Amino acid sequence: MSGGGSFVFTPMALRSLQLDEDMLERDKYKKQLASHQLNGYMLKKDARDRVGPAPMRTCTYVRPPAVCHDLVIQNAIYTGDADAVQRFFPRGVTSNLIIKPQGGDMRWVARGEGLWSLTYEQQLTTPLHITAGRGFVDCLRHLLQRGASVDLAPGGSTALHEACQNGQPQCVKLLLSHGANSNAVSEDGLMPLHVCTSPESLVCAKHLLQFGAAINGQSLGEDNTPLHVAAQNGLPGHTELYLHYGAALEKRNDDGLTPLNAACSQPQEKGDLERYTKVCELLLTAGADVNTEDQDKQSPLHMACKNINPGVVDHLLAHGACVNTMCYSGNAPMQNVLKVVAYKADHKPERVVRSLLNHGSIRVWPGALPEVLKYCCVSPRTIEVLLNAYDRLKVTDDWVEAVSPEMFKEHKGFYESVFSLQHTPRSLQHLARWKFRNYLDGRVHKVVPQLDLPTFIKNFLLLEFRDYVH
Structure with missing residues (x-):
């Protein structure tokens, strides 16, 4: 033990750790390569279980993916060099590859029998994921033409998830037109619509819905619908789109929140207030219940007052929100706003307090x-x-x-x-x-x-x- 308290590895110990790491990586690759077809099957099965039966597709044999260690090929894929990608993947050469990103954080991993080993915390990916997530449309098109498995998910999610998460609508449309499953469920229990969390992903969401994405599909674990996700992220464009497609207004997630509750309860910076106000206006106009309470008996008004969003408070009161309802902690909306004035003075709390008093709030x-x-x-x-x-x-x-x-x-x-x-x-x-x-x-x-x-x-x-x- 050194004076600074750090552990000193001897050359023999370091060599042993290196051997352990190499063995762990080989085992990991074997498991990944042996189970990639099962992963694909489970993604499709979860999707069918969540959204119902889908039309039968013709079964085709897909060659198991190989592991790509060639840094030149990886560099061409990561930089979107279309000419190089076309040279490296000519006709007849498989484009089903698994890539292990370099770097990452070291962590201890249990190997069983009380043994632990240091390894990098990394997630496997594919050329399809990389090009789809970075918007390299020409590279993506070429890989698909060379037979890349469109729903392969070695890291737990498909290339379609990657494209949606990064707001790449052209890549989303290309993947869907090549048969990507619009309802594929990732390892985290999310469908592609659930990862459309930025304003840039609006066109991605439109493409997904046009290709049969389940508008009310719920995520595993949290039970969020796409409308919950749009509300939580303050996305009025997505909210309007989902309502047009018949999204359920009163479906509750695992925390007992409806989309309106979710929008009102989400922490909001000053620059976010207008977006969340528009989302709530759309939900209320569509008929959302203004007094639906969560598991702690907090109404949307309680939550909007806690976040001090004057626009949301005004819309809730205009649609008949109960101004003096008590939650389980014994607080009315007025108490909720007064508790946070010191932290959110720039949110104009005086507007919220005035609206509450004008609607008959207790003093x-x-x-x-x-x-x-x-x-x-x-x-x-x-x-x-x-x-x-x-x-x-x-x-x-x-x-x-x-x-x-x-x-x-x-x-x-x-x-x-x-x-x-x-x-x-x-x-x-x-x-x-x-x-x-x-x-x-x-x-x-x-x-x-x-x-x-x-x-x-x-x-x-x-x-x-x-x-x-x-």
Whole structure:
């Protein structure tokens, strides 16, 4: 053992490890080559079990793939050198090859009998996978013309999965036209539609559906449908496409989530909010149940408030979301948004809080306002909306201490207006607004827009932001 605590291998030990690695690799290749036909069969069988019987195809003999160690050939394939690929694969030469990518991370692998060996953690691939995933259409076409097995999956997934995952629509169409199984199930239990997770894969999804991909096929393990995947990844184009093909709106995955639940619960960065808003709008317009709860009794509104997506919240409320439903943890949607304001102030949480209050949300217990002020002071407008839901406030020194000096300095005018309420009552104008809103009792969002009043008064009644309290 060295001073740094690392283990020192002797030359004899290193030689032994090298022999172990070589033996392990030979065994691995034997198993892969012996079972490649079984892999292909199982992929097709899983697909049939998931989506139903398919038309019978003519059985043809496919020569078992060989292992390609030639770096020149590998380089031509990885770089998409069409001329070289045509030279290396002339008529009569098999293109069914297995390639072991160079490199990878070392890991310990159990060999049985308590023996362990160091080996590279690598995944076998084929020329078809490489060219399909990288968009080398000419190379892919040539390999297919030379008899490459279109559904071969030595690494657990087909070339079609690879093309879809990397958003290569031309390669997807080419593979499908050569008989690729549009419902092949990978080792991870995913069909090609399940790996269409980027905006660039939209045309890939269209080709798959045109060639018979199962629109409601569920992934193994997670039970996600393609619509779940589109919702989770905030893909409005895919969502619209799947709905056009009759995707099921209320099918639940293994976590009990419908596609709408999945879209609302997915963590969202500021730049993602608009995409997820569009996805939810499409699902709600198509008739998705706005109040379907997950296993923890969280509704889509709970989840959208936790992610602070104002657009989604507005659509959910417009479609009748219950604003005061409690989940198993005892939180209403209002509590969910207030808990994360400090982390997502740039998501405009004040818009969410205002929408909830205008739709009749319960308010914060007055005694908890100093605590709310402490954690939400980074968003003065959120504080403003909350405080304008009360006719009177008992402002104390605790309120002053709850606001950090940095936030007070940055928003001095606003917080001075709040602290001044310690000695002065609310204005008559605000009290009239509070009385009117209290009378409507949750119908503010319906009644106020219909009143024959100037726009600025309507906005005032709907808790428009003024950046001070009075």
